[in-house]
Amino acid sequence: MKVLLENLLRHEDGHTVTKDDIKAVTGWLKTRTSDREIAFRPARVLMQDLTGVPAVVDLAAMRDAMKKLGGNPEKINPLAEVDLVIDHSVMIDNFGHKDSFKKNVEIEYQRNSERYQFLRWGQQAFANFRVVPPGTGICHQVNLEYLAETVWVRKQKDGKKAV
Structure with a gap:
């Protein structure tokens, strides 16, 4: 999850990756569930x-x-x-x-x-x-x-x- 979170933070642009996407990952860490698709952009x-x-x-x-x-x-x-x-x-x-x-x-x-x-x-x-x-x-x-x-x-x- 750390890799996904770092990736989202690196690519947050308000359009393709939003602050809500980042919050969804941190929320998943608490609840272990999410209804959001997570963007991942490998280098x-x-x-x-x-x-x-x-x-x-x-x-x-x-x-x-x-x-x-x-x-x-x-x-x-x-x-x-x-x-x-x-x-x-x-x-x-x-x-x-x-x-x-x-x-x-x-x-x-x-x-x-x-x-x-x-x-x-x-x-x-x-x-x-x-x-x-x-x-x-x-x-x-x-x-x-x-x-x-x-x-x-x-x-x-x-x-x-x-x-």
Whole structure:
């Protein structure tokens, strides 16, 4: 609950997050019940390819719909930063040689070339969207060793930085 409360306090703007939303969380702490929906805006979303690929498909479909409606499709982007880690995808075809891993990754790219081309497109097309390629490591390891940030600094609409 502390994480939710801190998140609401950070994003309270009187419109998307109100003081009543914050009071609802503090009220829940007393009564353990609430009839309010609580907004949660994470600084970043970590996804595996199993769930991330359908999300990119949805974003692409929303861009197509926006274009058909005459709007600017480039306005469709993830609201928070997204890191999509492709893990557990490299199968073992070669083993017992010093270049086995390299060969297995190459085969993985050949087997799933259309999928990886689509994800490469997504990374180039969408703001706030990064893809970690296969063979880099498992999702949580990659997150802890390369991606995670302890303190997030963001530029606000007024140009000021917020922590």
